[in-house]
Amino acid sequence: MNADVTDDGGIDRIRVDRRIVDRLSARGLVSPAARDFALDLIEPPRRWGLWVSRLVTVLGMSLTLAGIVYFFAFNWDRIPPLVKLAAIALLIAAAVAAVAIAGFGRLVTDAATSAAVILVGVFLAVFGQIYQTGADAWQLFVGWAALTLAFAVLAGSAAAWAVWLAVANVAILTWWDQTHPWGADFRAGREFTLIAFDGAFLVARELLVERGFSWPAPRWTRFYLAVPILVAATLTGIDLLERWGRAATADRVAMLVVPTVFVAFWYVYRRLRPDVAVLAATAIGAAVLTDFALFRLLSSGGRSTDVGILFIMGFATLGIFGVAVAWLRSVARDTGA
Amino acid sequence: MTARHSIEAAHLLARWREAGFVDAEALRPVAAAVVVEARHYEPPLYLKILSAIGTFVATLFFLAFLAVSGLISFDSGTGMMAWGAIFIAGAIALGFTLAKSEETAGITGDLLAQATFAALAVGKILFVAGALEHFDFRTPWVATYALAAVTIVTYPVTGSSLDRLLSPYAVACAALVEILSRTAVGQATDGAMTIFFTVVTAIAGALLLSHRVPVAIRPIGLAALGAMGTVTTIVAIGHDGAFSMARQVLDPRPIEAILTAALVGCIAWAAGGLDRLARPPLAAAALGVTALGFAGAPGVIFALLLLTVGHARHDLPMRVIGILSLPAFLVLWYYGRDMTFLAKSATLIGSGLLLLAARGGMMIMGWDREDEA
Numbered sequence: 001m002n003a004d005v006t007d008d009g010g011i012d013r014i015r016v017d018r019r020i021v022d023r024l025s026a027r028g029l030v031s032p033a034a035r036d037f038a039l040d041l042i043e044p045p046r047r048w049g050l051w052v053s054r055l056v057t058v059l060g061m062s063l064t065l066a067g068i069v070y071f072f073a074f075n076w077d078r079i080p081p082l083v084k085l086a087a088i089a090l091l092i093a094a095a096v097a098a099v100a101i102a103g104f105g106r107l108v109t110d111a112a113t114s115a116a117v118i119l120v121g122v123f124l125a126v127f128g129q130i131y132q133t134g135a136d137a138w139q140l141f142v143g144w145a146a147l148t149l150a151f152a153v154l155a156g157s158a159a160a161w162a163v164w165l166a167v168a169n170v171a172i173l174t175w176w177d178q179t180h181p182w183g184a185d186f187r188a189g190r191e192f193t194l195i196a197f198d199g200a201f202l203v204a205r206e207l208l209v210e211r212g213f214s215w216p217a218p219r220w221t222r223f224y225l226a227v228p229i230l231v232a233a234t235l236t237g238i239d240l241l242e243r244w245g246r247a248a249t250a251d252r253v254a255m256l257v258v259p260t261v262f263v264a265f266w267y268v269y270r271r272l273r274p275d276v277a278v279l280a281a282t283a284i285g286a287a288v289l290t291d292f293a294l295f296r297l298l299s300s301g302g303r304s305t306d307v308g309i310l311f312i313m314g315f316a317t318l319g320i321f322g323v324a325v326a327w328l329r330s331v332a333r334d335t336g337a
Numbered sequence: 338m339t340a341r342h343s344i345e346a347a348h349l350l351a352r353w354r355e356a357g358f359v360d361a362e363a364l365r366p367v368a369a370a371v372v373v374e375a376r377h378y379e380p381p382l383y384l385k386i387l388s389a390i391g392t393f394v395a396t397l398f399f400l401a402f403l404a405v406s407g408l409i410s411f412d413s414g415t416g417m418m419a420w421g422a423i424f425i426a427g428a429i430a431l432g433f434t435l436a437k438s439e440e441t442a443g444i445t446g447d448l449l450a451q452a453t454f455a456a457l458a459v460g461k462i463l464f465v466a467g468a469l470e471h472f473d474f475r476t477p478w479v480a481t482y483a484l485a486a487v488t489i490v491t492y493p494v495t496g497s498s499l500d501r502l503l504s505p506y507a508v509a510c511a512a513l514v515e516i517l518s519r520t521a522v523g524q525a526t527d528g529a530m531t532i533f534f535t536v537v538t539a540i541a542g543a544l545l546l547s548h549r550v551p552v553a554i555r556p557i558g559l560a561a562l563g564a565m566g567t568v569t570t571i572v573a574i575g576h577d578g579a580f581s582m583a584r585q586v587l588d589p590r591p592i593e594a595i596l597t598a599a600l601v602g603c604i605a606w607a608a609g610g611l612d613r614l615a616r617p618p619l620a621a622a623a624l625g626v627t628a629l630g631f632a633g634a635p636g637v638i639f640a641l642l643l644l645t646v647g648h649a650r651h652d653l654p655m656r657v658i659g660i661l662s663l664p665a666f667l668v669l670w671y672y673g674r675d676m677t678f679l680a681k682s683a684t685l686i687g688s689g690l691l692l693l694a695a696r697g698g699m700m701i702m703g704w705d706r707e708d709e710a
Contacts, residue, residue: 011350011368014375015343018651023374025548029367032548034358039651041352042344048607049618051648053705055641056696059663063689066667067682074678280383284390291394307406314398318455321391322448328384329447 018042054107061111081130088123092116104156105215113155117148117163138178141171156215162224165201169228172197187239188250191232192257198229199261206273219277226265226278233261234285241289241296262286274335276328283324290320346371382654385499391451396458409463414471421464425487428456429494436496454497461487461504481511498556505560509537513567530568531591537564538599545646546606566639566662568592573636573669589635596638597630603642607649618704625695632688636666 018039025035072079072087079087095116102108121144128135135143145168152164176190202225205216237258240251265282269275294316298309350368353359359367403409409420431453435446461484468483488504495501516529544550544558572589601623605611608619629638640663647655671681699705 011346011372014346014371016346016349016371016375017343019552020371020374022548023552024367024370026551027370028549029363029370030353031358034353034356035548037356037358038349038353041349042651048648049699049704052622053696053699055644056692056699060689060692060696062664062667063685063692065689066671067685067687067689070671070678070682070685074682276381277383280387284387287387287391307402310398310402310405314395314402314455317391317395317398318451319448321387321395322451323444325384325388325391325451326444326447328387332381332384 016042057108058111061115065115084126084130085123088119088126092119092123095119099155109155110157110159113151113157113160114163117151117160117167120144120148120151121167136174136178138171138174141167141174145171156213158215158218158221161216162221165198165225168197169194183248185248185250188236188248188254191236192250192253194232195229195236195257195261198225198232201225202229206268219275222275223277223281227281229261230265230281230285233258234289237285237289238292241293244296258289270331274331276332276335279331280328283328287320287324291317294320346375388451388454389499392454392458395451395455396462399455399459400462403459403463411466412470414467414469417463417467417470419467421460421462421467421487424456424460424463425491426460428453428460429491431456432494432496450497453495454500457491457495457497457500461491478512478515481508481515484508484511501553501556502559502563505557506563509560509564510567513564517571527588527591530587531595534565534568534592534595537561537568538595541565542599542602545650546603562643565596569596569635569639569666570669573666574672589633593630593633593635593638596635596642597626600626600638600642600645603645603649607645617702618699621695621698632684634666634670636669637663640666 016038021030021035021038021042024030025032030038068091072084076084095112098112099109099116102112121140124140124144124147127133128140145164148164148167152160172193173190176186176193180186180189202222205221205225209217236254240254240258243251262282262285265278269278269282291313295309295313298312346368350359350364350371353367354361354364403420404411410416431449435449435453464487465480465483468479472479474480484504485508488508492501492504512533516526516533538561541558541561544555545562550558569592572587572592601614604619604622604626605614608614608616613619614623626638626641629641640659643655643659643662646652647659671685676684696705
């Protein structure tokens with residue numbers, strides 16, 4: 001490397017990403033072959049054969065499973081109850097056998113474990129339909145989550161955990177919906193439970209990654225857990241602002257929980273484990289809440305909305321989101337994201 | 338850390354030099370260009386989303402203010418167009434100020450950028466609404482012309498890549514509405530849809546697959562890709578859904594044929610040229626795509642197109658959209674076909690087993706172990 005060139009304009013401190021390579025190529029400064037060479041250095045090689053084989057595996061399994069499900073749906077009334085249950089049990093056994101043969105930590109294992117978790121739910125639903133157990137929906141989902149927890153724990157697969165967490169979240173939602181009377185405490189309580197449940201798993205995820213576990217390490221797993229927490233906190237905050245002045249017991253707790261969630265996310269993902277994508281989701285929730293709070297304040301709790309308030313809110317919204325964008329931009333620069 | 342994929346510039350230049358891509362003479366201008374390009378910060382997708390939400394909400398407040406205050410008469414098309422033009426001119430002036438002034442970096446720059454984007458959105462909405470009012474919304478192509486006019490005027494001067502994506506996409510959607518539901522093309526809906534789809538496919542291909550295309554006009558390619566996705570969704574929904582917009586049964590085969598040809602073309606492009614299709618793995622892939630084309634699954638082909646282009650271009654958002662759209666289009670396919678449920682499930686199982694057999698074939702031939710196609 002020519003020392004004059006590297007000294008030029010502080011190039012030693014510059015990092016080149018795909019955008020810069022594309023710009024150089026578009027300006028004709030480097031050839032398409034040089035661009036591809038650079039992109040292979042910047043990102044992992046494309047390995048088309050491996051990529052296509054994975055795509056074909058996932059697509060083939062999805063189509064076959066969907067076809068089987070549709071076949072049963074079409075012929076449902078004509079299939080004897082025992083055959084229905086046996087067929088689903090066989091599919092579960094096949095998924096477990098696939099895991100046993102292929103071993104852990106492979107794409108096919110992730111797909112088979114996820115399929116097994118889903119099929120247990122299908123089995124429970126069919127069982128409930130045949131024998132008319134009279135169980136509520138929340139009991140089905142709680143049973144589903146309880147029975148498949150061992151699958152998720154043993155598989156050590158992020159995909160299986162994602163399916164399990166979705167089932168568990170639906171179990172929480174349906175439990176609140178079907179066993180609690182509607183009201184302020186119901187709304188806040190339901191969101192708090194989701195925040196606590198997903199929050200516990202988010203903490204566990206961070207601790208496992210810190211201790212060197214690789215399967216929960218992909219970034220999407222953090223986002224998958226963080227977004228429902230932030231959505232629940234934002235909805236609780238909006239609900240609280242909507243009923244400002246008519247505070248129930250849960251609202252007083254919400255006044256503490258909602259800011260705590262946002263501050264915790266800011267502290268952890270700004271200071272301890274910088275992650276701009278999670279901070280962006282946090283900023284969106286915080287900006288929406290701030291905007292709504294200001295609107296409620298200016299319109300005297302929603303009793304009067306005059307022209308001036310709409311005008312002020314237009315600029316205030318630009319200001320709130322502009323500040324959020326500026327802050328995130330500075331964080332992104334600091335972290336190199 | 339959440340660092341975007343990147344490497345040190347000095348390291349890249351050294352590797353280019355070693356590999357013979359850049360000679361000693363060209364090294365200095367390339368290094369200088371790297372320094373210049375590094376100064377231009379392209380915001381990540383999440384910043385654009387945050388900015389777009391803010392602009393959307395602010396635009397609603399401003400439009401509500403204009404409506405409630407009575408400053409603008411919403412009964413006068415000319416008045417709305419004039420106000421729209423004023424807002425657009427203001428946004429352009431603000432944009433120029435922003436681009437030229439070094440002092441508007443940081444928070445001031447972000448606030449001004451938000452204000453510019455919001456003014457542009459308010460101006461465009463007022464102008465198009467005014468045009469519809471002035472020329473009568475029943476007159477064919479008014480919305481398309483008005484949107485095209487404001488897009489052509491603002492595209493070269495707006496710095497927002499989101500605006501550059503959304504405005505051409507809005508033009509394409511307006512044209513699609515004219516073709517489908519407003520019968521602006523009379524009874525020639527099938528032919529007009531085919532021409533429309535051919536044009537947007539050609540634009541997307543020309544602007545997204547070439548490395549020589551200036552970055553500033555690539556959003557038009559993405560908008561064309563979005564229009565392709567919209568048409569594909571309409572075709573995939575089938576007769577019970579959006580086809581009722583046209584009040585006649587449309588023939589999906591031309592769209593399916595164009596999509597199939599586009600995917601085969603993309604495979605050839607990713608492999609390095611049409612002649613590469615003669616190689617066994619790629620010939621098998623092209624045959625598989627053609628078979629999929631005959632199966633009448635346009636949505637699946639479009640999702641594969643996104644995945645292929647996204648993978649080849651190292652474009653993560655495109656890959657994510659491709660992954661998400663694949664199951665969505667599979668569901669649409671299931672509901673959109675005029676087949677019995679039994680035939681549908683047999684087709685699904687058959688095509689699934691065919692793919693798994695193809696996977697087995699790849700393993701036997703050793704194609705799944707190669708590093709590069």
